[in-house]
Amino acid sequence: MNRMTTKTARTGVKGLILVAFALWTVIPILMVVLTSFKKQKDIFTVPVKWLFVPTLDNYGKAFANGDFGAYFLNSAVVAAVSSLLSVGLGALCAYGLTAFGIRSAGLLTNFFMLGKLVPAVTMLLPLFVMIHAAGLLGTYVGPVLAHTAVNLPFVVWLAISFLKDVPPELEQAAQIDGCSKMQAFWRIVMPVILPGLTAAFILSMQYSWNELVFSLQLTNMDTYTLPVGISRFVGSVSVDWGKSSAAATMTMMPIIVIGFFIQKYLAEGTTGGAVKG
Amino acid sequence: MTLKPARSYLAGFLVLPAVxxxxxxxxxxxxxALVMSLFDFGPGQESSGVFVGLRNYVAFFHDRVALGSLGITLIFTVAALTLELGIGIGMAVLLSGLPARLSKLLRAIYSMPLLVSPIIVGLIWRYLYDPTFGLVYQWLRAFGLEHRFGGLSEPGSALFSIIVADVWQTTPFILLVITSGLATVPHEVYESAKMDGAGFWRTMIRITLPMIGRVILLVTLIRGTDAFRVFDIIYALTGGGPANSTMSLSIYAFKQGFQQYEMGYAMAISLLTMLVLVILFAPLVRKSTYMERS
Structure with missing residues (x-):
């Protein structure tokens, strides 16, 4: 009997911790989403109002002057182009490193891993000077180049781990049937690693979509991305919480929804395939 | 293994664009940056830079704010990493005992902050920490503690407040990776431990943690380097203030370059940041690649 009660108590404590952690995770996000639908007078109440008459005013304000729409478009362009480049170049590079049994392959992989040891600001300062000198400041070139360079090492690393899962017999069979090395890649290897590459693409998109430091200095009024735009909403003397929350909600929701679908790849992706999801 | 020349050309052709x-x-x-850190110049004026030799590097060691930011960066890294590893591993172990479906659902909920842009995390926590209407203060008021905690506006509590926000955002990463690590521990190991009469803590310390050692090393490496390079969340929450109490090395280098227009000094600071980072984490990188191979 005594054992039973301790067991029930233990389950109770466990449940309590799990629920508390869920609340700790969800409440801050929920606060922003709720605030984005609040009228000005409902935002600054003590205690916080959990029930209120919703309004879309803040969303209208975020889109006014074409601000948010332009930021959204800039982010979409930068994220799409840099992710396509990272995944395209990264997949080819990974295949080149693994499929030909090159001696220096291990060394090159380590070279890519060094990307983790370079602070973004260390890269940004000289990159800013160089891009300014080239007259390309304020164009998409800066953020696209920076995001691609940051994503590439991790995509290559990830793609190598996917390639290791492709049975070598598949490729050998294709070559016996008269395929060249590249034909074997497109026809046989590619379809097998495509789901993995899709995940790599989404993770690259997510990085680029959320990235702040590079975009902060390499873009200008015409090319501000969403995080830069939001930092400008927030950075001003008095924060317009309603407008900022609406912009924040529209920025994070697409990524959170997509995140649910690529759950399985989150752990694997962020560690470059070193653990399986 | 020797390669036919045509093949090695193809391999080089594939690898080259990425490299x-x-x-x-x-x-x-x-x-x-290594070259230009030897010059004094402002943004966009690199051609009229004045050669100063190693003076920018010497200046770092006479700059109180710079040395302070090194200390703050180290405190941030150690505190954030310890909390995140502790909570992350604890929650992962808790989840591993649940039915698969429930644990999958909870993991999806728990991983949400990971996907939010750091600038938005900053917005969220500035809202929560607001002294008049923020949720944190409303709860502290319920316990009569609102005057004990300075939040983001006092030097004594600002760094701690940022660490809390960082823990909120990145603990899920540790949780996810450790969960995948735990899944690789064979079930029989636990069963035989149970048969030997080992309790929960004993099993944990003697069996579970050593078996996922490689994964713990990996998250320490990834999260540790990220924490040492911290920029976004501080930029969004305090910008380095109040009274430089949250000035990380990356923030300080950024400010010197783009707000004080001391690009040469900023590059010297950022290169020293990288040097410290490499010294701290290179042994871990070597160890983890070694473990990867064996």
């Missing part, structure tokens, strides 16, 4: 991008956007800028 070119990384060299162009990472290696060349690093080399350029």
């Amino acid at each position: 070119a991008v990384v060299v162009l956007a990472m290696i060349v800028p690093l080399g350029y």
Whole structure:
């Protein structure tokens, strides 16, 4: 009997911790989403109002002057182009490193891993000077180049781990049937690693979509991305919480929804395939 | 294994574009920074820079704010990493005992902050920490503690407040990776431990943690380097203030370059940041690649 009660108590404590952690995770996000639908007078109440008459005013304000729409478009362009480049170049590079049994392959992989040891600001300062000198400041070139360079090492690393899962017999069979090395890649290897590459693409998109430091200095009024735009909403003397929350909600929701679908790849992706999801 | 020349050309052709991008956007800028850190110049005025030798590096060691930011960066890294590893591993172990479906659902909920842009995390926590209407203060008021906690506006509590926000955002990463690590521990191991009469803590310390050692090393490496490079969340929450109490090395380098227009000094600071980072984490990188192979 005594054992039973301790067991029930233990389950109770466990449940309590799990629920508390869920609340700790969800409440801050929920606060922003709720605030984005609040009228000005409902935002600054003590205690916080959990029930209120919703309004879309803040969303209208975020889109006014074409601000948010332009930021959204800039982010979409930068994220799409840099992710396509990272995944395209990264997949080819990974295949080149693994499929030909090159001696220096291990060394090159380590070279890519060094990307983790370079602070973004260390890269940004000289990159800013160089891009300014080239007259390309304020164009998409800066953020696209920076995001691609940051994503590439991790995509290559990830793609190598996917390639290791492709049975070598598949490729050998294709070559016996008269395929060249590249034909074997497109026809046989590619379809097998495509789901993995899709995940790599989404993770690259997510990085680029959320990235702040590079975009902060390499873009200008015409090319501000969403995080830069939001930092400008927030950075001003008095924060317009309603407008900022609406912009924040529209920025994070697409990524959170997509995140649910690529759950399985989150752990694997962020560690470059070193653990399986 | 020797290669036919045609084949090795093809391999080089495949590898080259990716290497070119990384060299162009990472290696060349690093080399350029190394040279330009020996000059005094403002943004956009690199051609009229004045050669000062190693003076920018010497200046770092006489700059109180710079040395302070090194200390703050180290405190941030150790505190954030310890909390995140502790909570992350604890929650992962808790989840591993649940039915698969429930644990999958909870993991999906728990991983949400990971996907939110740091600038939005900053917005969220500034809202929560607001002294008049923020949720944190409303709860503290319920316990009569609102005057004990300065939040983001006092030097004594600002760094701690940022660490809390960082823990909120990145603990899920540790949780996810450790969960995948735990899944690789064979079930029989636990069963035989149970048969030997080992309790929960004993099993945990003697069996579970050593078996996922490689994964713990990996998250320590990834999260540790990220924490040492911290920029976004501080930029969004305090910008380094109040009274430089949250000034990390990356923030300080950024400010010197783009707000004080001391680009040469900023590059010297950022290169020293990288040097410290490499010294701290290179042994871990070597150890983890070694473990990867064996």
